[in-house]
Amino acid sequence: MKSIDIQKLDALSGLRISENETFSFRCHSDLACFNQCCRNLNLYLYPYDVIRLKNNLRITSDLFLERYVDIVMRPGNYFPSVLLKMSDNTERTCPYLTAKGCSVYPDRPDSCRTFPMEQGLLTSHENQKTKKLIHFFRPPDFCLGRFEDQQFTPKEWAVDQDAVEYNQMTAEWALVKELFRNDPWGNEGPDGKKGKMAFMSVYNMDEFRNFIFHSSFMKRYKVKAKLAKQLQKDDVHLMKFGFTWVRFFLFGIPSKQIQIR
Ligand code: SF4
Ligand code: SF4
Known part of the structure; x- marks a missing residue:
């Protein structure tokens, strides 16, 4: 989740979905695209993601960070981003991907739960205290889930994916991360x-x-x-x-x- 300045809102890609709007989506193993999305990703890990994953894998956070992440400083940022390291194979698959799906599914990261939605914290340049959670529907072209009939509002989707707690933790982190604008x-x-x-x-x-x-x-x-x-x-x-x-x-x-x- 990133902070988005209200003035830059129009330049963002994806379909913005308001709180009460719905989008069609369902992901299941019968779709031809099953597992296609779990590869070659820029998958950001937030602090709560790391806790859940290292506990799922029963390893220390030190070992988790050493083994599974890339830590990168993006231009114009003053706090590093933590990305899940993809496997060193031709398809750059997620290290937790198996033929049956995600091997850490109960503890999969926030971005995986929220996908194909993305969330941002909208801030106004004039009044930094005004914050609003906004949602974008951004399935990649190969993702067939968007042609399914089931309808969700962003909130229903978060509940369906057991992402409410994750979203809340990530939003708390986003408020701290915002301090690193300077x-x-x-x-x-x-x-x-x-x-x-x-x-x-x-x-x-x-x-x-x-x-x-x-x-x-x-x-x-x-x-x-x-x-x-x-x-x-x-x-x-x-x-x-x-x-x-x-x-x-x-x-x-x-x-x-x-x-x-
Ligand atoms: S590409 Fe979309 S529909 Fe297919 S497995 Fe991934 S999320 Fe599900
Ligand atoms: S953590 Fe699981 S859901 Fe997320 S990309 Fe990896 S295999 Fe897919």
């Missing part, structure tokens, strides 16, 4: 200490937990006991705390959750 790194650049800290705090939960509980963090900052307990065992609480920490240490946005001792 360069926060100064002379040290995004590969410096602050850049590494920010990336770890949102994408590498096992390392972040280690940092919180096995560095001087707890000596320097007060975190309520109940929250500390949640951070110890729950990756989602930890990820949201990571969002708060990035706002706090990098952008100076205060939070009741983190008090200097």
Whole structure:
């Protein structure tokens, strides 16, 4: 999910679908295109995607990031994008694709759930606080699901694909990511200490937990006991705390959750 400036809205491709509009779609294994969409993708992974996938695969976030992602800094961006690394074969298939379909289906990423819809957070240049979720219907030409009869509004589609929680987590991340419209790194650049800290705090939960509980963090900052307990065992609480920490240490946005001792 990306932030879209209202002034650039008309330049975007795909059919914009409003909250109450419907689109026709159904995906199933009898279609000739079955599995064709799971290859050669620029598949963005958001922080919650990484938690779900590394837990599905029962590996650490460190190992997941090392094995399965490409981390790229897009021109004009100040926070890296995390993309799922496609397999090294001629078709560049998704590493989780099998003949029977997706092997991580219950924990597939947000973009796979929302597909063929794409979502954006519409912001107005004049009033940055005004945000609206917008939806585009963008099936690729080979996708036959769009000729099926079943009708969905964007909300019904999210429910059908069990994407509501994912969409919410991604929207929370999009609000943090938006802060990176301007360069926060100064002379040290995004590969410096602050850049590494920010990336770890949102994408590498096992390392972040280690940092919180096995560095001087707890000596320097007060975190309520109940929250500390949640951070110890729950990756989602930890990820949201990571969002708060990035706002706090990098952008100076205060939070009741983190008090200097
Ligand atoms: S191409 Fe479209 S209809 Fe075919 S498997 Fe992929 S999402 Fe489903
Ligand atoms: S994660 Fe699953 S649904 Fe998504 S591209 Fe890979 S195989 Fe397809």
